[in-house]
Amino acid sequence: MADVEIQNVSKSFGSICAVNDVSMTIADGDFVVLLGPTGAGKTTTLRLISGLEKPDHGDILIGGVEVTRSIPAARDVAMVFQQYSLYPHMTVRENLSFPLRSPLLKTPPDVIEDKVGKIAEILQISHKLDNRTTELSGGEMQRVSIGRALVRDPAIYLMDEPLSSLDAKLRADLRVELKRIQSQIGATLLYVTHDQIEAMTMANRIGVLEEGRLVQVGSPRAIYEDPISLYVGGRLGLPRINAVPADLFAGAPDGAAVMGLRPEHIEQNPDGKDARVLRLEHLGDQTQLHLEIAGHKIVTLTDIHSTFRTGDIVQIQPRHALYFDANGMRIR
Amino acid sequence: MTSVSAMEPGRGQKWLAAILVAAYALLTLLPLIWILSTGFKSPADSIAYPPKLIFEPTLEGYVNLFTTQTRQTEEYLASHPPGNWYERLVHDKGMVIAGPSRFGERFLNSVIIGFGSTFLSVFLGTLAAYAFSRYRVPLKDDLLFFILSTRMMPPIAVAIPIFLMFRAVGLSDTHAGMILLYTAVNLSLAVWLLKGFIDEIPLEYEEAALIDGYTRLQAFIKVVLPQATTGIASTAIFCLIFAWNEYAFAVLLTSGSAQTAPPFIPTIIGVGGQDWPAVAAGATLFLVPVMVFTILLRRHLLRGITFGAVRK
């Protein structure tokens, strides 16, 4: 395990700047989550660190050693691909052993057997070890591809949405398991996800990418509660943060153009403004209330067994709302 | 299979297809059956009209193919009784075996030149196809077209210049020369066929191998090659069939030590009358290597391409 440092790294594909002047330090033992909508440059960032792409500018250091121009094998990184790519001509066992057999590691056979067995156990694929990878379900393939990274003990694990095609239960199991492995062996991880729960529960730090630029890095709480922009505010939170004109309610600071309202910023209060109920969505563990106020739509949460009906009028009022200027930057 | 899906042909259609396929197979097999049976006929039976479907099989053709014989006097034959079955066969015609014929040598030449050039074509073709498929090669499209264009004119059109060139550099009638020539002709086909197959192998596998601690070359050997076996096997078969059957260059450029079987087999006729069974025997044996090679590689052809493990 080692520190990983990215210094002013940029990478363009033709006219598209996929990663734009990104600098970031991932300390030894850190679990860093990258957030960003599709096309933000998350995968490209991982590929730059792994050496599958060479940056146009900037440097990459792993364990204090400059590796910007080194081949992937020389960097000692393990990666779980977004498109899990298991070797189709090998069995699950052979796939899992493949990194350990590399000329780099040259692991003795008994150690390979031991490690592969343990990882298969954790990932609940022991019974599939001798299957061909083409005979697996999508979720099983994904677990094998996670396993192929976990059998190693690299400087850093790079994981690109590793849990995305698993069912809810397995996903929750593996989330806990990954976090456990990480804290147990003190692994360093850079992890891409769209899943709020994964981001909030697994990360020490979250980095938010916007069109290739790293716009904010902070603890999950800081990213959620204290975003520097409306864009960052929109990355976490379900239902998403509502953006309404700042003058909809009184009390906006100077220069504020947009008010950001998360559900917990919206209070039902007889002194508030009238809002009309558009519809109610029961999601099981939460109930979303869709409102319309002065022509603006707002989604918030309400009592799970709420009995609101379309057309009802409720009074709402903001509490500790976030304010943003005309460019979407936060005003404190 | 018990369930019948909407896409599956009905019973009647299947029978019709089977009958058509069988008829076509019979049609294409007819010349082969003819050659095969002629090889086991006596010279008289081989030219009988109408053709004999039922005949007494003999190995005379094969013996004639592999030996040279001389006619001997009665006294000589009487004082030299035949030692084994094939000597007896010859003896009964009033001849004795003078020595082995050239067929074995020529056949061996065909094997060396055919398989040598096939190996070289597939080896070079795989490397070139990989480079064209994966690397940014300057003028890639032009180069690929140029490679293909070498196949556009009939090879025989350049026979005279090649004949002169070979003579000048001492490659006439050598194994190396013929291997080189057949490789040159086959390479364009090999590169194009193999590039198609390698293009189909997703880049992700190699990237995963690079991350797993392998170099580019190791990733190529361990991950790309095993998945390209279908392409390599079919390309090898195509190359071998061409090199094996090639006649025009072989006639022109080989006459002695490097002569291949195709130009040699017709010359069998000349030795002591029209010995059709010997010619047929030569042609039959000539078919065997390509057939065996194809059967050996069939597993790879049928296994198909397994692209199941990359999420698209």
Ligand SMILES: Nc1ncnc2c1ncn2[C@@H]1O[C@H](COP(=O)(O)OP(=O)(O)OP(=O)(O)O)[C@@H](O)[C@H]1O
């Ligand atoms: N090999 C490539 N060639 C051309 N453009 C590319 C290439 N790889 C990425 N890009 C572009 O770079 C940008 C960032 O891509 P990237 O794959 O890093 O996004 P991402 O954040 O991982 O998105 P997603 O959440 O959809 O996986 C996109 O606009 C993409 O089209």
Ligand SMILES: [Mg+2]
């Ligand atoms: Mg991606």
